[in-house]
Amino acid sequence: MATLLKGKDVADALTAKMTDDVTALKARGVNPTLAILRVGERGDDLSYEKGAMKRAESVGVAVKNVVLPADVDQATLLSAVLDLNADKSVHGVLMFSPLPKHLDEKAIREVLAPEKDVDGITPGSLGSVFTGSGKGFAPCTAQACIEILDHYGIDLTGKRAVVVGRSLVIGKPVAQLLLAKNATVTTCHTRTVDMPSVTRGAEIIIVAAGKAGAVNADYVSAGQTVIDVGINVNEEGKLVGDADFASVEPIVDAITPVPGGVGSVTTCVLIKHVVYAAARA
Amino acid sequence: MATLLKGKDVADALTAKMTDDVTALKARGVNPTLAILRVGERGDDLSYEKGAMKRAESVGVAVKNVVLPADVDQATLLSAVLDLNADKSVHGVLMFSPLPKHLDEKAIREVLAPEKDVDGITPGSLGSVFTGSGKGFAPCTAQACIEILDHYGIDLTGKRAVVVGRSLVIGKPVAQLLLAKNATVTTCHTRTVDMPSVTRGAEIIIVAAGKAGAVNADYVSAGQTVIDVGINVNEEGKLVGDADFASVEPIVDAITPVPGGVGSVTTCVLIKHVVYAAARA
Numbered sequence: 001m002a003t004l005l006k007g008k009d010v011a012d013a014l015t016a017k018m019t020d021d022v023t024a025l026k027a028r029g030v031n032p033t034l035a036i037l038r039v040g041e042r043g044d045d046l047s048y049e050k051g052a053m054k055r056a057e058s059v060g061v062a063v064k065n066v067v068l069p070a071d072v073d074q075a076t077l078l079s080a081v082l083d084l085n086a087d088k089s090v091h092g093v094l095m096f097s098p099l100p101k102h103l104d105e106k107a108i109r110e111v112l113a114p115e116k117d118v119d120g121i122t123p124g125s126l127g128s129v130f131t132g133s134g135k136g137f138a139p140c141t142a143q144a145c146i147e148i149l150d151h152y153g154i155d156l157t158g159k160r161a162v163v164v165g166r167s168l169v170i171g172k173p174v175a176q177l178l179l180a181k182n183a184t185v186t187t188c189h190t191r192t193v194d195m196p197s198v199t200r201g202a203e204i205i206i207v208a209a210g211k212a213g214a215v216n217a218d219y220v221s222a223g224q225t226v227i228d229v230g231i232n233v234n235e236e237g238k239l240v241g242d243a244d245f246a247s248v249e250p251i252v253d254a255i256t257p258v259p260g261g262v263g264s265v266t267t268c269v270l271i272k273h274v275v276y277a278a279a280r281a
Numbered sequence: 282m283a284t285l286l287k288g289k290d291v292a293d294a295l296t297a298k299m300t301d302d303v304t305a306l307k308a309r310g311v312n313p314t315l316a317i318l319r320v321g322e323r324g325d326d327l328s329y330e331k332g333a334m335k336r337a338e339s340v341g342v343a344v345k346n347v348v349l350p351a352d353v354d355q356a357t358l359l360s361a362v363l364d365l366n367a368d369k370s371v372h373g374v375l376m377f378s379p380l381p382k383h384l385d386e387k388a389i390r391e392v393l394a395p396e397k398d399v400d401g402i403t404p405g406s407l408g409s410v411f412t413g414s415g416k417g418f419a420p421c422t423a424q425a426c427i428e429i430l431d432h433y434g435i436d437l438t439g440k441r442a443v444v445v446g447r448s449l450v451i452g453k454p455v456a457q458l459l460l461a462k463n464a465t466v467t468t469c470h471t472r473t474v475d476m477p478s479v480t481r482g483a484e485i486i487i488v489a490a491g492k493a494g495a496v497n498a499d500y501v502s503a504g505q506t507v508i509d510v511g512i513n514v515n516e517e518g519k520l521v522g523d524a525d526f527a528s529v530e531p532i533v534d535a536i537t538p539v540p541g542g543v544g545s546v547t548t549c550v551l552i553k554h555v556v557y558a559a560a561r562a
Contacts, residue, residue, distance in 0.1 A: 159474075179468055
């Protein structure tokens with residue numbers, strides 16, 4: 001039986017820590033504030049917004065909601081982003097994506113100030129994860145993997161870590177974060193030959209393939225820690241990760257469940273970034 | 282006997298190709314121009330400048346030399362960089378570093394336009410190597426490794442590539458370039474445990490440890506290709522790489538010599554970037 005690396009325990013610990021940090025900031029006259037910029041009324045956005053607002057409220061972070069209609073034009077959206085960049089009372093900005101197709105999302109991302117980009121979507125933020133400049137923020141899901149490993153006391157120094165997936169949202173940034181923690185990091189992807197032989201040799205596997213069952217019993221070995229970033233709906237309508245939990249869990253030493261793993265830590269990281277941005281501002 | 286991956290052959294092929302490209306650009310009325318911005322008279326800078334100018338001349342790229350005294354102040358240097366950013370007749374800028382200690386080099390790097398940063402020293406360029414946006418340029422030495430592999434027809438797709446070293450100048454960007462070529466990429470460094478077991482399992486090793494003898498016979502196995510980025514002076518005053526050539530060469534399939542390997546391709550890549558920037562501008 002593998003140890004279950006539950007996200008809730010991590011989120012609870014982060015929440016307690018953040019609550020203290022927010023109290024200290026408020027005592028200094030700083031009121032940490034997250035602006036949530038939403039275009040339209042997509043169900044996914046509304047659901048994530050609800051979770052983020054609840055988490056913000058629980059630690060005392062204020063939320064400023066900016067909602068634009070689904071048919072907003074580029075200039076109006078751009079101007080809303082520039083206003084948030086300039087607004088000193090706003091420390092972090094969460095902008096939902098994908099934006100409606102008529103908008104140039106790339107151009108919008110390039111305008112958002114990296115130091116307020118608490119969701120890690122701008123080129124400046126991503127570049128700072130690579131260069132280690134600390135100017136922007138890592139994408140929340142990538143950072144959530146590290147928070148889980150930290151919380152459960154899994155030291156990364158000198159460990160062989162394999163990342164399955166090379167997306168700019170998760171695979172690539174999490175590889176940089178692992179490297180910054182002194183792991184020996186390998187990135188696998190769809191063109192990797194004999195992936196099981198690569199993943200079996202790791203001590204830590206981050207699965208961010210974006211596909212259910214991408215990692216099964218063949219890919220793992222005894223003693224490993226598996227962090228499963230995937231969120232998929234299977235044929236029975238159940239939420240499952242990218243790792244085949246039933247076959248992987250009996251072999252490895254520790255694994256994050258899905259649901260209840262990485263996903264439960266993501267909004268916490270978002271709010272943590274806001275608190276950090278407020279402290280730095 | 283390993284195949285020697287000589288840099289000269291790569292440089293000759295790149296030079297021939299660039300000469301054609303420059304002729305075509307000139308026919309369109311574009312005169313590819315590199316500005317070389319040097320502060321002071323450091324020997325290393327003068328020697329690299331000489332090589333770059335010779336290479337530029339050989340393919341028909343114009344060079345504009347900007348020389349500032351070693352005691353130049355920050356504002357004057359900053360203004361020189363801004364002038365080069367604005368100058369439409371300049372397509373690429375090479376600025377030598379390290380700058381004299383009284384100057385804030387980081388601030389200068391942040392000002393240079395990534396699209397003219399043919400030496401890959403700005404955060405924007407480095408970030409673009411990570412995000413794949415194509416906006417800036419990879420550091421020349423990192424790109425030179427890829428040019429050598431390309432020239433000798435060494436396909437990277439699905440290959441296991443190990444990079445030894447994680448500097449922002451070479452190790453990190455070359456890992457991203459290998460990943461973009463669909464290799465399965467592992468980054469090793471000083472905190473890696475049992476590095477020989479990691480490097481022995483690779484098909485391609487990029488050695489960028491910055492230390493003579495960092496890779497010896499224990500680290501390699503038959504069939505491998507070794508690209509040695511190191512340039513060190515040994516006890517006998519001879520130029521040597523990071524790999525111990527005498528013990529590694531008999532085992533592996535192919536290896537770059539030092540001198541005469543990666544170093545001979547670097548200025549070619551610099552000029553290639555200028556030609557590319559001119560074509561894009």
